[in-house]
Structures are given as structure tokens and as C-alpha cells.
Amino acid sequence: MENMTVYAKNATDPSQIQLIEHELKKMDGIERVLSDTNDREIKIEFNPGQLTQREIITKMQELNVHLILEE
Numbered sequence: 001m002e003n004m005t006v007y008a009k010n011a012t013d014p015s016q017i018q019l020i021e022h023e024l025k026k027m028d029g030i031e032r033v034l035s036d037t038n039d040r041e042i043k044i045e046f047n048p049g050q051l052t053q054r055e056i057i058t059k060m061q062e063l064n065v066h067l068i069l070e071e
Contacts, residue, residue, distance in 0.1 A: 001031055002048045004056065007068040008040045017042070020063055027051060027059060 011017050014037035021033045021042065029050030034043045044056060060067055 001045050002053075003043065003045050004053055004069070005041060005043050006057075006060070008042060008060075008065045009068050010064075010066040011040050020060065020065055023063055024056065024059065027056070030056075 008017060008020060011020065017035045017037045017040060021035045024030050024033045024042075024044060029047045030044065031047060032043075032045040035041065046056065057067065057069075
């Protein structure tokens with residue numbers, strides 16, 4: 001498993017973060033999504049054999065999420 005952390009800088013409402021979390025969980029290869037609505041942090045655990053970080057980022061961009069990636 002691999003982990004990545006992103007910040008949804010334009011998600012100002014907790015329901016927006018919850019929608020992002022819900023949509024990510026539907027993707028094959030996503031094992032776990034944890035979000036913090038206070039600081040807009042989203043931690044994603046995924047199987048790199050099924051899914052790449054780029055695919056996750058692309059999905060989030062389709063949801064109109066402006067991301068800040070944590071290195």
C-alpha cells in the first residue's frame with residue numbers, strides 16, 4: 001500500500017470534503033480515505049498495483065478540487 005496526503009484548498013464546506021471522500025472510495029484500488037474537514041486534509045491509502053497517484057489526482061480535478069500535495 002502507498003499513502004498520499006492532499007489538501008483541498010477550495011473545499012470550504014465539510015460536505016464538499018465528504019463528497020470527495022465518498023467519490024474516492026468508489027475507485028478500484030483505494031483502500032482508505034481519511035479526511036479532516038477543519039484543515040481540508042485528505043489522507044489516501046491506495047494499492048499502487050491498481051491505481052497511480054496521477055489517476056487519483058485526475059479524479060479529484062474532475063471533482064473541481066484545487067489540490068496542494070504534501071511531499
